[in-house]
Amino acid sequence: MSRNWVIAICFVIVLLDGLDTTSIAFVAPVLAREWGIAAAAFTPAFIATSIGAVIGYLACGPLAQRFGSRTIGVGSVVIFGLGTLLTAVAYDIVSLSILRLVSAIGLGGVLPIAVAAAAQVAAPQHKETVAMLVATGLSAGGVVGGLVGGPLMQSFGWTSVFIMGGILPLVLVPAFSHVVAGSGLENVVATKKGGRASPVAALFRDGLLPFTALLWLFAFFTFLAAFALSFWIPTLLVSFGFEPANTPIGAAAFGAGGVAGNLVMMTIVSRLGMKRVLLAAMLLAIVCVALIGKAPIPAGMVLPLIAGVGAGLITGCVGQSALAVSLYPPALRATGVGYAAACGRLGSILGPALGGAMLSFGWSARDIILTTILPALLAMLTVTVLGLVERNRRPMLNPG
Numbered sequence: 001m002s003r004n005w006v007i008a009i010c011f012v013i014v015l016l017d018g019l020d021t022t023s024i025a026f027v028a029p030v031l032a033r034e035w036g037i038a039a040a041a042f043t044p045a046f047i048a049t050s051i052g053a054v055i056g057y058l059a060c061g062p063l064a065q066r067f068g069s070r071t072i073g074v075g076s077v078v079i080f081g082l083g084t085l086l087t088a089v090a091y092d093i094v095s096l097s098i099l100r101l102v103s104a105i106g107l108g109g110v111l112p113i114a115v116a117a118a119a120q121v122a123a124p125q126h127k128e129t130v131a132m133l134v135a136t137g138l139s140a141g142g143v144v145g146g147l148v149g150g151p152l153m154q155s156f157g158w159t160s161v162f163i164m165g166g167i168l169p170l171v172l173v174p175a176f177s178h179v180v181a182g183s184g185l186e187n188v189v190a191t192k193k194g195g196r197a198s199p200v201a202a203l204f205r206d207g208l209l210p211f212t213a214l215l216w217l218f219a220f221f222t223f224l225a226a227f228a229l230s231f232w233i234p235t236l237l238v239s240f241g242f243e244p245a246n247t248p249i250g251a252a253a254f255g256a257g258g259v260a261g262n263l264v265m266m267t268i269v270s271r272l273g274m275k276r277v278l279l280a281a282m283l284l285a286i287v288c289v290a291l292i293g294k295a296p297i298p299a300g301m302v303l304p305l306i307a308g309v310g311a312g313l314i315t316g317c318v319g320q321s322a323l324a325v326s327l328y329p330p331a332l333r334a335t336g337v338g339y340a341a342a343c344g345r346l347g348s349i350l351g352p353a354l355g356g357a358m359l360s361f362g363w364s365a366r367d368i369i370l371t372t373i374l375p376a377l378l379a380m381l382t383v384t385v386l387g388l389v390e391r392n393r394r395p396m397l398n399p400g
Helices: 003-035 039-067 069-087 093-120 124-156 159-171 172-184 184-192 209-238 250-271 275-294 299-327 330-360 363-372 371-394
Strands: none
Touching: 003 039, 003 069, 003 093, 003 124, 003 159, 003 172, 003 209, 003 250, 039 069, 039 209, 039 275, 039 330, 069 093, 069 159, 069 172, 093 124, 093 172, 093 184, 093 299, 093 330, 124 159, 124 250, 124 299, 159 172, 159 250, 209 250, 209 275, 209 330, 209 363, 209 371, 250 275, 250 299, 275 299, 275 363, 275 371, 299 330, 299 371, 363 371
C-alpha cells in the first residue's frame, strides 16, 4: 500500500476529528440566541466534549492491544460520526452535552491510532514530521469548520454543521479501515498481546518515567490554554463587535494560525530541535495574548492576533504528539500518544470550565483571554526542564 495514501487518509480522518471537536464552539453563539440562554450555559457541553475525549484517549491504547488497532480505530470513527450526526437533534443543554460526550469518546479514540499508523509507515528519520503532519489535521479541521460553519448556518441552520460533520467521517470508514490494516500497525501491536505487562506501566519503565511525567505536564498546560480559547473565542468575539453568525471566523483564524505554526515547525524542527521550537511557540502565544488583552489594538487586528495565539498554542498541542512518537517504541506509540493527549484533555476540561466561570462572573473578554498566559508560562517551564533532564539521562530505546 502506498505510504502517501496511508498518511493522507489518516490526515483527513484527523481533520474531520478537528472539525467535529470545534463545531460546538462556533455553533454555541447561534444556539445561545436561538434557545434564549446565556453563553456561559454552554460550559457543560464544552466540558462534556473534553471528558469524552479523555475517555477515548485513555481507552484507545489498551483496547487496541486487546482487540486490534483496526477494530478500535474504525469503531471510534463510527462513534464520533454517528454521535455528531445525532447532535443535530439536540434540544437543550442536557441533550447537547450527552451527545457531545458520546461523540468525543470516538474523537479521542481516533487520533492516537491515526498518528501511530501514519508514523509506522514513515521512514525512521521522518516519523516526527509525519506525526506532526497528521496531528495538524486537528487545527486544519478547525479552519474548515470556521470557514464553512458560518455560511452553512446562515443558509441551512445550525443543525447542518453537525449533519455534515457526521456524514463525512462515516463515508471514510472503509478507507480508514484499509489503511490501518495496511500500515502494519496491527502486526506491531499484536506482538505485545501475549505479555502480561500493562502498556500504560511500560510508559514508566526503562528510564521513561521522567520523560513521560514531563510530557504529560506539558500537554496539560498547553491544552488548558489552547482549549480555553478555542471553545470560547467565538463567544468572546461578540464582545469585540462581531455578529454571532460571523463568529466562526474566530475559530478559523485560530485554526489557520495553528496550521501555519505547524508548517513552520515541520520545516525548522530538524535544525532547531523540538524543544526550542516549542519554547518559541509558547512565547509567540504569550505575546499575542498580551497584545489582545492590554494593547489598544484596532478591531482589524483582533483576528490576526488570534491567529498568532493559535500558531503558538496549537503548535504546542501538535508538538507533544510528535514528542511522544519520538520517545516511545512502535508497540507503545498508540498508548503513549493517547495518554499524553488524555493528560492534555484534562487541561482542556479545566480551561473551558474556568472560562465559563469567568464569563458568568462578568469578566471582560480581554481579561479572560489574558488568563491563558499563566498555563503557557508553565508549559515553557516544563519543556525547559524536559530538555535539562534529557541532557543528563537518555532512556535506552529502540523506536523503530
